Amino acid sequence: MTARPAVHCPHSLSHRKVQTESATGSVGSNRVRTTLTICVETIDFDVQACLLRVKGTNIQENDHVKMGAYHTIELEMNRTFTLAKKQWDSVVLERIEQACDPAQNADVAAVIMQEGLANICLVTSSMTVMRAKVETTIPRKRKGSCTQHDKALERFYESVMQGIIRHINFDVVKCVLIASPGFVKEHFCNYMFEQAVKCDLRLLLDNRSKFLQVHSSSGHKYALKEVLCDPSITGRLANTKAAGEVKALEDFYKMMKQEPARAFYGVKEVEKANEALAVETLLISDHLFRSQDIAKRSRYVRLVDSVRDNGGTVRMFSSLHVSGEQLSQLTGVAAILRFPVAELSDQEDEDSGSGSD
Known part of the structure; x- marks a missing residue:
């Protein structure tokens, strides 16, 4: 279960069990279909069923659900819903576009x-x-x-x-x-x-x-x-995108062996390389964009946008993919450089030297 700040507001059809009271005073319950708008507090993704469960409080008047009452909406393929956020960044919009493209399905x-x-x-x-x-x-x-x-x-x-x-x-x-x-x-x-x-x-x-x-x-x-x-x-x-990600990671490992001055990982090192316009390919894990820390998320979005603006290629890895699991072991951020950056190489030498003392 992943907790999130309450800023995502999906609007979708759902089912709710409601109690009814007859004229004689007897109480019964039945399930009704209703459209709800909730402010999301928790998210749970079922990989096997490919189903997203979002839980939060109702924020719109409804005949069956009180304002502020908790409800869980299940979002699945081919079910229409509307999602509102306070701020949309380029990475999120790109991911949505890819997910809505039929050509991106499992092949x-x-x-x-x-x-x-x-x-x-x-x-x-x-x-x-x-x-x-x-x-x-x-x-x-x-x-x-x-x-x-x-x-x-x-x-x-x-x-x-x-x-x-x-x-x-x-x-x-x-x-x-x-x-x-x-x-x-x-x-x-x-x-x-x-x-x-x-x-x-x-x-x-x-x-x-x-x-x-x-x-x-x-x-x-x-x-x-x-x-x-x-x-x-x-x-x-x-x-296939999966093959492209695996090849990019393989190229990074090869570069580390053959020309270690052109392969670095860690957000600080990659940011410095990007400042020198040296990043040819950025490898970054999507789990970094799910951080609850908005400043941290914005930092990675800026890095992605900057690398693209500088003519570099960005490979977004899923943490649920085998290649993404490996990248996460390398901090989730890595880069293949166009040329060696002297400051990064010197810093690496200093770090290794201090570690041997």
Whole structure:
């Protein structure tokens, strides 16, 4: 649950349980549909349901809800609402524009798996959503008999296949990555499409070209980052925002190794580099713009606007995406520079020197 200052005022249709009293004095209750305007105090985002719950006090006259009474409104896709704020900044407006663009919907799905474990994910423009986790105990192969092992593996593959059918919208998804160490991905795909032919599963057969096999070090969620970096699939993912973020972070790490004087992280260092017009690419996490400290939020907005005004590129990372989680470990702000900035390099040397004393 995230607390916010009470400055956001959504106006939307909602349901409210109200009590009614008849002429005889009997009291009953029923749910009514009504349009409310509340002053938001708390926000809760349900990633799995893709649902936003906002709670606050009613600030507009209503037949069913008293002024000042608390109410929770659920905001979801395709439900119209109006949001009022005291101040709108460029970053917020950009995020809204991206969210309202149909082209920004999730277009990549990934199944990261190993024997007995599979994570089915959707990679959207702003986050990695875990849709299902399949876990099955696989007995070891025994000399002379592999029956128990093979049966358990088949049950596991069947569960993963059903998870794909249930959780992946092939009308939107352009590419489904099947990743694993060893030959698990090949064996699973062989099983899946054999079953698709046998059971005439047109959903899988018609979208067979969207499946792409790629190596991963494990079946855990964190392996998704290395999958998205795999050169063999970058062409298929070239038009997705997620791939762009992963590549930008990869470029930053490469620059730190090859030319450390052109890669810095931390808001103070990046601000100084920007003052010298040296920032070529700014990497910044969206969680910084959700701070309750308005001055702090404004500081990051000014940095983003300034970098763009100076001809730099801004990559906004979601804290809910695997690449955003990594950037958050680097303070949430990093930059690739056009050229080294002497003051920053000297300061880094001084810091490392003082640390060794």
